[in-house]
Amino acid sequence: MSKIHRIDRRDFVKLLGLATGGIVLGCSIGSDKKDFIPTIDAEGFHPNLFIHLEKNGNITIIASRSEMGQGIRTSLASAIADELEADWKYITVEQAIGHEKYGNQNTDGSRSVRTQLTPMRKMGASAKMMLLAAAAKKWNIAPKDCSAKNHFVINKITKETLFFGDLVAEASLISLPEEDSIQLKKVEDFKFIGKTLKSVDLKDFTHGTAAYGMDIRLPNMKFAAIARCPVAFGTVKKFNKKYAEEVQGVESVFELPRLIPPTGKFFGMFGGMTVIANNTWAAFQGKANLKIEWDGGANASFDSETFKKTLTSRVHKTGKLVPGGKGNVRSAFKAAVKIVEATYHVPFLAHTPMEVPNATAWFQGNNIEVWAPVQDPQTARSELSHFFEIPEENITVNVTFLGGGFGRKSKSDFVVEAVAISKQINAPVQVVWTREDDVQHDFYHATSAQYLKGSLDRNGNVSGWLQRVGFPSIVSSFTPFSEYASGFELNQGFTNNPYILKNFRLENVQAEANIRIGWMRSVVHIHSGFGINSFIDELAFAAKKDPIQFHLNLLGPDRTIAGSAGFPFHSKRFKNVLNKTASMANWGKKLPKNHGLGVAIHYSFYSYVATIVEVSVIDKKVKVENIWTSIDCGLALNKDNVKNQLEGAAIFGMSIALYGKISIEEGAVAQNNFYDYQMTRMKDAPNIHINIVDAMNEPPTGVGEPGVPVIAPAICNAIFNATGERVRSLPLSDLGMV
Amino acid sequence: MIINLLINGKLHAIEAPEEMPLLWAIRDIIGLTGTKFGCGVSQCGACSVLLDGQLIKSCSLPVSGADGKEILTIEGSSENLEFLRQAWSDGNVPQCGYCQSGQLIAATSLLDTTENPTDNEIDAVMSANICRCGTYTRIKKAIHKAVTLKNEVI
Ligand code: FES
Ligand code: FES
Numbered sequence A: 001m002s003k004i005h006r007i008d009r010r011d012f013v014k015l016l017g018l019a020t021g022g023i024v025l026g027c028s029i030g031s032d033k034k035d036f037i038p039t040i041d042a043e044g045f046h047p048n049l050f051i052h053l054e055k056n057g058n059i060t061i062i063a064s065r066s067e068m069g070q071g072i073r074t075s076l077a078s079a080i081a082d083e084l085e086a087d088w089k090y091i092t093v094e095q096a097i098g099h100e101k102y103g104n105q106n107t108d109g110s111r112s113v114r115t116q117l118t119p120m121r122k123m124g125a126s127a128k129m130m131l132l133a134a135a136a137k138k139w140n141i142a143p144k145d146c147s148a149k150n151h152f153v154i155n156k157i158t159k160e161t162l163f164f165g166d167l168v169a170e171a172s173l174i175s176l177p178e179e180d181s182i183q184l185k186k187v188e189d190f191k192f193i194g195k196t197l198k199s200v201d202l203k204d205f206t207h208g209t210a211a212y213g214m215d216i217r218l219p220n221m222k223f224a225a226i227a228r229c230p231v232a233f234g235t236v237k238k239f240n241k242k243y244a245e246e247v248q249g250v251e252s253v254f255e256l257p258r259l260i261p262p263t264g265k266f267f268g269m270f271g272g273m274t275v276i277a278n279n280t281w282a283a284f285q286g287k288a289n290l291k292i293e294w295d296g297g298a299n300a301s302f303d304s305e306t307f308k309k310t311l312t313s314r315v316h317k318t319g320k321l322v323p324g325g326k327g328n329v330r331s332a333f334k335a336a337v338k339i340v341e342a343t344y345h346v347p348f349l350a351h352t353p354m355e356v357p358n359a360t361a362w363f364q365g366n367n368i369e370v371w372a373p374v375q376d377p378q379t380a381r382s383e384l385s386h387f388f389e390i391p392e393e394n395i396t397v398n399v400t401f402l403g404g405g406f407g408r409k410s411k412s413d414f415v416v417e418a419v420a421i422s423k424q425i426n427a428p429v430q431v432v433w434t435r436e437d438d439v440q441h442d443f444y445h446a447t448s449a450q451y452l453k454g455s456l457d458r459n460g461n462v463s464g465w466l467q468r469v470g471f472p473s474i475v476s477s478f479t480p481f482s483e484y485a486s487g488f489e490l491n492q493g494f495t496n497n498p499y500i501l502k503n504f505r506l507e508n509v510q511a512e513a514n515i516r517i518g519w520m521r522s523v524v525h526i527h528s529g530f531g532i533n534s535f536i537d538e539l540a541f542a543a544k545k546d547p548i549q550f551h552l553n554l555l556g557p558d559r560t561i562a563g564s565a566g567f568p569f570h571s572k573r574f575k576n577v578l579n580k581t582a583s584m585a586n587w588g589k590k591l592p593k594n595h596g597l598g599v600a601i602h603y604s605f606y607s608y609v610a611t612i613v614e615v616s617v618i619d620k621k622v623k624v625e626n627i628w629t630s631i632d633c634g635l636a637l638n639k640d641n642v643k644n645q646l647e648g649a650a651i652f653g654m655s656i657a658l659y660g661k662i663s664i665e666e667g668a669v670a671q672n673n674f675y676d677y678q679m680t681r682m683k684d685a686p687n688i689h690i691n692i693v694d695a696m697n698e699p700p701t702g703v704g705e706p707g708v709p710v711i712a713p714a715i716c717n718a719i720f721n722a723t724g725e726r727v728r729s730l731p732l733s734d735l736g737m738v
Numbered sequence B: 001m002i003i004n005l006l007i008n009g010k011l012h013a014i015e016a017p018e019e020m021p022l023l024w025a026i027r028d029i030i031g032l033t034g035t036k037f038g039c040g041v042s043q044c045g046a047c048s049v050l051l052d053g054q055l056i057k058s059c060s061l062p063v064s065g066a067d068g069k070e071i072l073t074i075e076g077s078s079e080n081l082e083f084l085r086q087a088w089s090d091g092n093v094p095q096c097g098y099c100q101s102g103q104l105i106a107a108t109s110l111l112d113t114t115e116n117p118t119d120n121e122i123d124a125v126m127s128a129n130i131c132r133c134g135t136y137t138r139i140k141k142a143i144h145k146a147v148t149l150k151n152e153v154i
Helices: A009-016 A072-084 A112-139 A164-171 A202-207 A280-288 A304-315 A329-334 A377-388 A413-425 A435-440 A525-542 A547-555 A571-584 A639-658 A711-723 B022-030 B079-090 B100-113 B119-126 B136-153
Strands: A044-048 A051-054 A059-063 A091-095 A146-149 A152-155 A161-163 A222-227 A235-240 A250-256 A272-277 A291-295 A320-326 A338-346 A358-363 A368-372 A395-399 A429-432 A448-456 A462-470 A504-508 A595-604 A607-618 A621-632 A687-692 B002-007 B010-015 B048-051 B054-057 B069-072
Touching: A044 A112, A044 A164, A051 A112, A051 A164, A059 A072, A072 A091, A072 A112, A112 A146, A112 A152, A112 A164, A152 A164, A161 A164, A202 B079, A202 B100, A222 A280, A222 A413, A235 A272, A250 A280, A250 A413, A272 A280, A272 A413, A280 A429, A280 B022, A304 A338, A304 A448, A304 A462, A329 A448, A329 A462, A338 A525, A358 A413, A368 A377, A368 A413, A377 A395, A377 A413, A413 A429, A448 A525, A462 A525, A525 A547, A525 A595, A525 A711, A547 A571, A547 A595, A571 A595, A571 A607, A571 A621, A571 A687, A595 A711, A607 A711, A621 A639, A621 A711, A639 A687, A639 A711, A639 B136, B002 B022, B010 B022, B022 B048, B048 B100, B054 B100, B079 B100, B079 B136, B100 B119, B100 B136, B119 B136
Parallel strands: A059 A091, A222 A429, A368 A395, A462 A504, A621 A687, B002 B069
Antiparallel strands: A044 A051, A051 A059, A146 A152, A152 A161, A222 A272, A235 A291, A250 A272, A320 A504, A338 A448, A358 A368, A358 A429, A448 A462, A595 A607, A607 A621, B002 B010, B048 B054, B048 B069
């Protein structure tokens, strides 16, 4: 047994210099908490929490972030393997449980690569240094006379080689290198970073062997379905469970009280009536057979069409001034040669990941174990600890594959449900939502209204810009009566408007929440991207100017705006993606009859995106023919994966533009399933052309979300180009255009 | 009732209510979880299997309707399925992977009936399957690629 170096947490932080990054505890040398001490044995070398090397050379890399289709397991593993000089064929990836020892695991906000790349590279590099030191010791030479390549250490003097696996025992005795001695590779030496690596999970994905939440099977596990009040936060008034209990396979039926989260954090759960059965279908049938009288409560009269009118009238009046304005829009409007005004709408939207919410839990008195497709396992763990009064160290959250997340699975309400039921029935249980449950009880992407007023001077330049926006805030899900947008929401495209505007004013209007509000892929950027890009197109038309030239002029000369998180905004990079897209799409070319081109650009999650869409419109029916997107996301960790994400974002954005609409009548969601909440299908899918700007020396920025906000406005602008008709209210299906 | 299902070449005699959808018999009784639940109402194709060679949505067929029949699920194998798997891997098709069992089974059925499908023929069959991650372009390319791979072998 090798000795375990004892270093306390503060030293750790110093050691890896990651105090501000996520992974302060990301190394193996034990802290005084016993579960931080990795098993060090003669069979394996465990330089840190993320790397486990065996004698046969196999390396297991731990993925700390959830895999929901964004390819993170492959990407982060490739960063470690690159610095480690590992041979990819020896790599397998294992999913981490939810635990603070892995640093922040919240898989959200397109930030995994952005925040984890450097720490992961350091993990790989420090492990390599230890292997070099171990080999040097064996050969009795200095470590600097050794190098590593393809799973071997090379003696630079004699050219002898040693296989990584054969260094396990020696390497375990080497102490962790000092932080400032860790050298990272140069861009030109990258083997995996910035290249194309296929998903490590392809075999499982193509053989049905990847285990998603719903695929967990435990001995004696029960299945549960829950009937929730159609109106958010409503309660059970009366019920008759006779017909439910008659279903073959149903074992019990009982009321599940709502769990209300403390102000400011967690999600709680709705409660309702739950049906326990020995298979999923019986649970679903039992639920369908329940007779329940509900008390809808405070939200029972909410109507989304009425709310749309309310929000519209609010944005047509003066709202609350948002700080950060410039100049004086009123005098700009007075002096204007032309005034343009428009009001835009986005409806409520549901995430509908392909895998419905579900969780498997086993409550065992003093311990809880959970298996679930969660984006944020640590918050789920804290939340369980809060509600069930069990210390976090007795709670294990196993993260399964996620059959899509898009923000839905950041909320752990379904996990809380599973634990509450398991506690009640004293057995392991899997809670499965029906698709109807999913569509009707989501944390919805907020609806919005925005009013824009702009003025043109005599040269056709924008002289004034007034924007009023209103949408129910995400904060309402944590703090009741949050009726105005928060700063972090407005900073998603509204306050950080990238254009050169001398006179700029932003106002926010009241918007109360009567359903649960959440965040969905690209979040508030969906609103800002749609409003601003649609309006720029309207201004360009009014000014009789080419929309691309108009965007370029508004972006102004090359300039840098310092950001808060160390990611300054460069107008040059923005203009570059726009020019790239224009040339890919052959902007200005002669189009077939009934075709039109539309453009949109958007900066989000520190990435620059420009998109051009070509549509055809025949008999008022819109078909999206082509989508060209260029992204500058700094260092693109895995090229093909970035491309796949942008292709997916285009389809996701199309679903928003073409079909996405959740309507609420008498407090209840009117849609049910994919027949009335439709998705883009293959027959709708256009040709998608992706360009990734080569920016390997820039830090990596977001990839999963930035491709979404541009799609709807580019489609609507293309429709205008083809027909002269403006779409200002989504989706197109509402207007009979699909 | 007792129902006999020949799944991927293996016989399973199960006790199930006759109106239970085949999907849940496969997942919850037999324990093959590669076939997925996405909607339960024939809208998404996640639950696709081949029943005596015919493409069906297993969420919408009572298990009694499959009694004595042969079923191919994603855990199984067929000549076309193997070419498709190869093409799926070559094209790095999946994102979250959840819909891909159904996509692969639907594509297998397409190639079983249409040797070299056109884009329109692909659209016609594959539009029954939703991919929320949006991998349609890659799926289409991979189906063409599978045909090429097959032709190279033959
Ligand atoms: S689950 Fe059968 S088609 Fe969706
Ligand atoms: S790959 Fe995620 S739904 Fe298709």
